[in-house]
Amino acid sequence: MGEWWTAVPTETSMGSYEISSISHVTMSPSRQNNLMSMYSSAGLSKSSYSVISAFCTEDNIPQCISYISQELASLGLSSTCIKASSPGGAGLDTVPALNAMYELLQIHRRNMCTLEELEKEQLKKSNTLEQMQMSNSRLKDQLELSIREKSGLHETERQLHLKIKTLQSCLKTEKDEVQKLQSIIASRASQYSHDAKRKEREAAKLKERLSQLLVERRDKKLAIDVLNSLGRSDGKRSHWKTTKVTASHEDEMYKSLLSDYEERQRALMLENTELKKVLQQMKKEMIHILSPCQPSTRGATAEDSQADSDGEEKAGDSSREMLDQSCEHAREQLTNSIRQQWRKLRSHVEKLDNQASQVQNEMESNNEVIPKEIHEDEMEKMRCEVQQCKEFIHTQQLLLQQQLNTSFDDETAALLNDCYTLEEKERLKEEWKLFEEQKRNFERERKNFTEAAIRLGREKKAFEEDCASWLKNQFLNMTPFTDRRSCSSSDGQSALSIRSEPEMRMSSTKAQLAKSLTYATVSTPKPTQSASVPSTAELYRTLRLMPDSRYYLVT
């Protein structure tokens, strides 16, 4: 890969060289000229020493001139530039000749330049060529190497293929062998079982034969020798084998089986009832747990649930009663109700879970609100405080030590005293605070008390007045001057006493007025007015004939 990468840029550079050279070639305006000049220059350089002298002699100046002018013309220079200064003379017109020479020189220089460039280019090209050759050889090497590798890989692949083939054949043979072995095993097993059966049959036959022989031989040794026969262990006599006996055996067997089943059923029933009890209890507890959990705002729903749970309970009770009658039905009911309750409980628990998670989230968010810096600052502060406290304690200890070690000197004593006083002061301050608080409490209580006393006084006063008026009324009623009094009293807007019918009617309106007055003056009672004009209502109240609305209001 590396080689590949390195090879690429050299190629591209080569391309660019080529392109540049081509462009140079095509773009040059006077290629032919250049070539010609090259040749000419080459010719010039060759014959610079000998031929020039031979080229122009005194004799052939005009020919030379014409020749040169021709040449120049052929070179594209102005043909008229070089002329003989005089026709047929040997002189040369200098200006055009110099111009021509200059131009020739220019051309020559230019050609030299191009030559140089070309040489450079050639060098470069040769260099690139060399490079390319090198890269080529390298690439060739690489190619060779890769080819070799490829062949090697091919070889290994071939080998692997071979191996696979052999392994596959092995597998096949193994499989065959396994199959063979399996079949062998199967055949052996069948053979074995067959043999075993045969042997067993033979053994059985032999046994049969043996027992037959033994029976036939009437083995004398085969005997029982009992001193005297025993009674049965149950004391009964043995029975004859009859169908009745066999039937009784069957009966016995079925009886024992039945009793076993019955016992098992009883046990299961017991377990069942136990489980049912547990279920019932669970249900009750569920109801108990669920019902108070309903928020009071949703009283209706709670009641509903209560109601239906009651219903369920009834159903459960009835189910217990019906246990014997219709087990299926009862069970269904019970399980249904339990399931319902369970669903409720689950939803409730889920709700609680949600709430808990919310609370937790909130807590977490709160925790997040507290930035770390503040926390650290706080910690730092606390640490500082702790340090200070420690130092303080340390100094205190030191002081104490000093105090203990050395006898009191005035300064330390003063310092200590200061300390003590400070402490005392603190304590006193606290006590003072406490005291203040207590004082405030007392004040409040006193206020309450005085208010109550005032109220009591007022009430007492009112009561006394009522009493007085009542007594007065009584007294007046007893006196023979009732009528006169009443007449006179009507002037004075007195609402007391028992009056005649019209008066009653009138006074009742008054009383109502007074009543309304009393109602209005509840907050600021005017004992003087009420004393002077006690209403019937008040009278009734004092006589406990009417509910005391005022008290209700005041208290």
Added chain:
Amino acid sequence: MNFSELFKQSNQLCKVSPDGKYLATCVQYRLVIRDVSTLQILQLYTCLDQITHMEWASDSLFILCAMYKRGLVQVWSLEQPDWHCKIDEGSIGLVSSRWSPDGRHILNTTEFHLRITVWSLCTKAVSYIKYPKACQKGTDFSRDGCYMALAERRDCKDYVSVFVCDDWHLLRHFETETQDLAGLEWSPNGCVLAVWDSCLEYKVLLYSLDGRLLSTYSAYEWSLGVKSVTWSPSSQFLAIGSYDEKVRILNHITWKKIAQFDHPATINNAKAVVYKEVERRTAVGSDDLSLHNITIGTTLFNTQSKYEICPLPVQIPVVKPDPDRANPKIGVSTLAFSSDSRYLATKNDNMASVVWIWDMQKMNLEAVLEQTSAVRCFQWDPRRPRLALCTANTKLYLWSPAGCVSVQVPTEGGFQVQSLSWHGSGDSLILLGKEQLCLCFMDTDQEDKAHLQSQDGKQTESQEMDPVSTSEHHPPCTSKRP
């Protein structure tokens, strides 16, 4: 805890009568009957040959002694020492002999499982049951003694016959869907019969008493299957131990798996308490190294051991079984429910020194006992949730929910506990060595202890246990056993 002196026994034949009053032991061709409480010899019977099997009748009145080599069975009566009964199976041979539940019939299985001969002691009648299958557990009586289930093999097919034990009437006869039936067992309530296939196929079938197939359970295929099956005493669970080192618990209603107990090599279960037996040699002073000490017993060479609670996780020693050998030592071979069905004890064969105790209420691992040597035998107390185990050394180990204890059996002569069995009351334990036996009297409470000590007057030979060798550990959470 008190220990009796050592008594002789042979073939590990030593059984307590079902009523718990007597202890029968066989010594060569003698049968010795002792009183359990006093250990005094009550009766001594002499059989015709060395006894190979001995069994109490259900009413504790008779004992049968079988001499398989001779094809002989002798029955002895406890009430009438003069009474005798001899059953001769003759040339047909005898491989197994057992009582029927009523204690009046004897079932003899002949050689090659030709037939089962049922001998009646009442009528001297004999009846035959043909085609019994030779398998792990071919016969089982229901707990109430009413029915007997018998595995049969006819015409290369498995059958189960259900007999009424009362008169040996064939109640039901049905073919089972097994390749090679390995065993059958009644549920304790006698209504369900569990039938399982041989280890080549994981298959457990549940039949009703009337022969209906209730359910079929298979956990996996193409691997060695069921190794052991046990019912819980409540008939509620069926525990199936298998070669994949797991126990699966089936329930009695749907007969589906309700729990699965793995036996991992690394215990991470935080709920389980791992007790590890730690042995420690007794430091013996040079002055104790006298000839006297060496001669009087092996106490010098005995190591003391105690349990330590291991912090989790615990790595359990696992022995890789040889895959080329039949019946590989892997998988759950022993299962035992406690009497209250609360706990299940299991043993995985490639972790021979470990007993696992599972809580059946919580359905998880309760405790793990890691012993220093392979566990030989374990048995639950028939009354309490208490497990006794032995590992063929001089110690007895007990586990209860309250803790774990290792007790040195204070006997001389290198008595090694090979096997043990509880007395029906749960008050004593019979420890069986190779040719000796020893009784261990439990006293869990102080009152019991006082009571027992008052009885010690009679038990002249009982020895007080060495207090140093006992060390009890309580797990942190459990309360003390009442």
